[in-house]
Amino acid sequence: MQKHYLDAHELAQLDAYWRASNYISVGQIYLLDNPLLKKSLSLHDVKPRLLGHWGTTPGLNFIYTHMNRLINHDDLNMFFIAGPGHGGPSVVAQTYLEGVYSEVYPKITQDEVGLQMLFKQFSFPGGIPSHAAPQTPGSIHEGGELGYALSHAYGAVFDNKDVIACCVVGDGEAETGPLATSWHSNKFLNPKTDGVVLPILHLNGYKIASPTILSRISHEELEALFRGYGYEPFFVEGDEPEAMHSKMAEVLDVIVKRIQTIWHEARVLNKEERPRWPMLILRTPKGWSGPKEVDGLKSEGHCRSHQVPFATFGSSPEHLTLLERWLKSYKPEELFDEKGRLFSHIASFAPKGEKRMGANPHTNGGALLKPLVLPDFKAYAVDVPSPAGGLAESTRVLGNYLRDVMAQNRQNFRVFGPDETASNRLNALFEVTNRTWMAQKDSFDEHLSADGRVMEILSEHTCQGWLEGYLLTGRHGFFSCYEAFIHIVDSMFNQHAKWLKVTSREIPWRKPIASLNYLLTSHVWRQDHNGFSHQDPGFIDVVVNKKAHIINVYFPPDANTLLWVGDWCLKSKNSINVIVAGKQPEVQWLSMPDAIAHCEQGMGIWEWASDRGEPDVILACCGDVPTLETLAAVRLLRELVPSVKIRVVNVVDLMALQPHSEHPHGWSDEAYNALFPKDVPTIFAYHGYPWLIHRLAYKRAHHEHLHVRGYKEEGTTTTPFDMVVLNDTDRFHLVMDVMHRVSKMKPYEEEICQKMTEKLAEHKAYIERYGIDMPEILEWRWK
CATH class of the missing domain: 3.40.50.970 (Thiamin diphosphate (ThDP)-binding fold, Pyr/PP domains)
Known part of the structure; x- marks a missing residue:
């Protein structure tokens, strides 16, 4: 020196x-x-x-x-x-x-x-x-x-x-x-x-x-x-x-x-x-x-x-x-x-001027934000000629859409995730870009390049930090992760949510930035192969603690609803959007026009699965696997007790359950009460921990008639259907719930509950002998 x-x-x-x-x-x-x-x-x-x-x-x-x-x-x-x-x-x-x-x-x-x-x-x-x-x-x-x-x-x-x-x-x-x-x-x-x-x-x-x-x-x-x-x-x-x-x-x-x-x-x-x-x-x-x-x-x-x-x-x-x-x-x-x-x-x-670090435009990213050029999500629709008319991997369908989003936005859009892009069925992205990589490469490595736009490192913290920095300086991004391990960034999510809460309502010179979008897949109900350590839907409970105007939580039940939700989230600003969707082949329920109408409401009656007139019972569902089990329970009930009148309600936007005074997407009390009439028991099959549904709906009338089933910390390495059985959220338990809670079912209660108990015993014996679910479970289709 x-x-x-x-x-x-x-x-x-x-x-x-x-x-x-x-x-x-x-x-x-x-x-x-x-x-x-x-x-x-x-x-x-x-x-x-x-x-x-x-x-x-x-x-x-x-x-x-x-x-x-x-x-x-x-x-x-x-x-x-x-x-x-x-x-x-x-x-x-x-x-x-x-x-x-x-x-x-x-x-x-x-x-x-x-x-x-x-x-x-x-x-x-x-x-x-x-x-x-x-x-x-x-x-x-x-x-x-x-x-x-x-x-x-x-x-x-x-x-x-x-x-x-x-x-x-x-x-x-x-x-x-x-x-x-x-x-x-x-x-x-x-x-x-x-x-x-x-x-x-x-x-x-x-x-x-x-x-x-x-x-x-x-x-x-x-x-x-x-x-x-x-x-x-x-x-x-x-x-x-x-x-x-x-x-x-x-x-x-x-x-x-x-x-x-x-x-x-x-x-x-x-x-x-x-x-x-x-x-x-x-x-x-x-x-x-x-x-x-x-x-x-x-x-x-x-x-x-x-x-x-x-x-x-x-x-x-x-x-x-x-x-x-x-x-x-x-x-x-x-x-x-x-x-x-x-x-x-x-x-x-x-x-x-703008050379001053306090005035650098990149520190007020909303002022630099340019909207994404988005393809028409409807062009990626799965053909669903009738309800449950096909199978598809929902996140793979979304991956095709994200591929073209990436192709049209090569300067201001990146996808982030901890080594799970292909695992989460988003690998269509690799048709137009690679993983970002500046370290050494071997000749047999695939999809690695310095100009890649898929950011993967086996650290949820680093992915989250990169994405936050990218968004805060005026760009757009998408973060996919296994559901159980997004918990690793709970605290980082909290800090970003607090930032958005303050900037969106209290600091007018801070311009709106693109939303932070999570896709949580490989979720709790399909972690049967990885076992108990990989089973946790509790991130959603953390999310809903934050100010309502900045958080949204979506449970699209099939690929077409997932496309609508993904497109909506990429267009939104100053929000944190959580999407929970499975990656396995799943029954597809809604045509694209029906999916759009359903998502725009946030929740609603599936008329094609419901009886006309006032129902004896409401079977509500939120999440892809709970939706499947709910529809399977409806078919069982129609076969066993044809006289029962059932209304099927599906929830895709979780925040619709709250009153409008609590969340911008919440339904009015009048609309909610029309969906869930007075004194009609509601059996609600939910993706996550059951008490969250009670928490969101506790201000609603007739809350005492709401009975929720969901994940209750029971899991192991087992079959997919056994996961829902272990948590009492399967079709057989749902049928028994109806028998217990609907007064006109009393004459049939003992007989039908006995049949359901026998089916559960048959299921247990079968998986312990063969290691897979019964054919009637694997081959079930809506009729």
């Missing part, structure tokens, strides 16, 4: 900008008033509740400030992702200094009044969170939960050819499983067509209360680790500001040249090999530039500076003096004029 890489003017400007951002960050955590320290601090100037995190903030400010220099120096298109969980003070301070914050929130002016409002609102009732939250310009990553920064960053630069995502990974975050896996995203980045992620591992030594692993291994081991991940690591380490500014500037200039060289070799010289992308490992003290000691104990460079370094002003008056001394150490009189405006020679350091 050269000792003085920067000239005196550039060094002074860099340092002043960094000090200004640190000053504003400390002010946000502590100050209620007196933002320019025009008088000595008093207790009235300090917030009564001190909330926020200082430890990571000065390092984030250091990085952001140096990125501004790079943007100006090399005319870069860059945005910033703050991985450390509570780095909000830094990102808010930086976007305020560059002027973006005041443009988005005009009340937060660039003067003393605006500075006071900026300070007060931070972690304050009616104000803003302590993270780089949706309210923060330039953010696509909340950071309130650790582990996803790097996968978000990579997702954001796929198909963004000239964009650089500066992604700061905290050393606490680096200990999480999702983050550890996401380092491998560099094996999927195509330098010809994608942007680049500049990962910056920020080692400040501590988590909340203990050291971090990566800060306590040797330099050699740390370097070997990241070389093993496929990066070229650069190091900047120290705590003396002048030397650190000079080191950082020199190293970053080298890194940018490396990136530009890689792009040139790939885009001009057509170099095909996977490059070794640069990364930076920055080591600074935790709480850098803050108090060295508090109450005689080490603060800077220790976990004691992680949150608020000191807080007891009432009982410890000396803390007020310490805070004032700390704030004045940044020399605010050299940074702000009398009116509270940043001096122009410092403010000029920020990039201009």
Whole structure:
């Protein structure tokens, strides 16, 4: 390293900008008033509740400030992702200094009044969170939960050819499983067509209360680790500001040249090999530039500076003096004029217009969103001349549709999944694209290429993170997964749902983004071969906890309804859509016109399977396998007790069960009551856990007549039909339910229940002898 890489003017400007951002960050955590320290601090100037995190903030400010220099120096298109969980003070301070914050929130002016409002609102009732939250310009990553920064960053630069995502990974975050896996995203980045992620591992030594692993291994081991991940690591380490500014500037200039060289070799010289992308490992003290000691104990460079370094002003008056001394150490009189405006020679350091990271258009992806060019889903219809008039693999049919969606949207649509695209019968996609792959290939490998658009890695976390980053920067995507293992991303789903909840109703400058679409297949009722570990429909229960206006859950019973649902989901915005559909050959119930009419209602009577007039019993169903068992039960009942009047209701949109006041797709009470009349028992066969149906419908009239059967944690390696038998959701149990619950069936109850019990015994004996289901089950068809 050269000792003085920067000239005196550039060094002074860099340092002043960094000090200004640190000053504003400390002010946000502590100050209620007196933002320019025009008088000595008093207790009235300090917030009564001190909330926020200082430890990571000065390092984030250091990085952001140096990125501004790079943007100006090399005319870069860059945005910033703050991985450390509570780095909000830094990102808010930086976007305020560059002027973006005041443009988005005009009340937060660039003067003393605006500075006071900026300070007060931070972690304050009616104000803003302590993270780089949706309210923060330039953010696509909340950071309130650790582990996803790097996968978000990579997702954001796929198909963004000239964009650089500066992604700061905290050393606490680096200990999480999702983050550890996401380092491998560099094996999927195509330098010809994608942007680049500049990962910056920020080692400040501590988590909340203990050291971090990566800060306590040797330099050699740390370097070997990241070389093993496929990066070229650069190091900047120290705590003396002048030397650190000079080191950082020199190293970053080298890194940018490396990136530009890689792009040139790939885009001009057509170099095909996977490059070794640069990364930076920055080591600074935790709480850098803050108090060295508090109450005689080490603060800077220790976990004691992680949150608020000191807080007891009432009982410890000396803390007020310490805070004032700390704030004045940044020399605010050299940074702000009398009116509270940043001096122009410092403010000029920020990039201009959309080059400012807080104003980068990719961080407000809805503003860049272009609708997909979608083929007519009706052209892929399965011919169903009469109800149950054929067999088809529903997801394979959807795969044909997605193939053509992919073919017509090669710049802004990708399909994501953990090594299951072909398994889930979506392999028609490989007729028009391959799996994205930049690692080594063997001659016998299939469907792997650098320009592939199917993103597969055996990490649901990474798939979800990539997809979120892709959507948040203005593109479209589709995520298929085995139903039981989508639970792995429960927490990531929660965070994205919270982001959408806030942005869709509370932040008008955030434009709507494309919906996050899940296809859950290989579902609970067809995991007979994999056994109990693969049987869990509970993700749906997690989903419906979220705000109703952003979530939708669909159970298409056949291929034509799945086509309608898939098309609707790809057109929607600001939603999370969950589709649950089987991949095995299944009975097809509805023609395309009937499927469209049914899906548009969300649920309804299947007239062709129902008796006319007022019913004695309603057999309702939701899900492909429950629908099959319900229709089989209807045929049995008609054969055994021809006098019983049955109404068959199928639910394709789960949220239709809720009142309209609870969900936009919910039915009015009047319409619901017409579907489910007063005092008529309803036997409801449901795909998932039964209590969810009760929860959704508990406000409805006559709820006491609703009896739900579904999955109840019974399963093993067995036959497909035995799975429904084990959970009492099969046709025989449904028939017995009708016998028990319909009063006019009392004369027949004992005899018919005995027959059903005998059929269940016959079934059990047969599968234990032959290992497959009885012919009457396998060959059953609707008549």
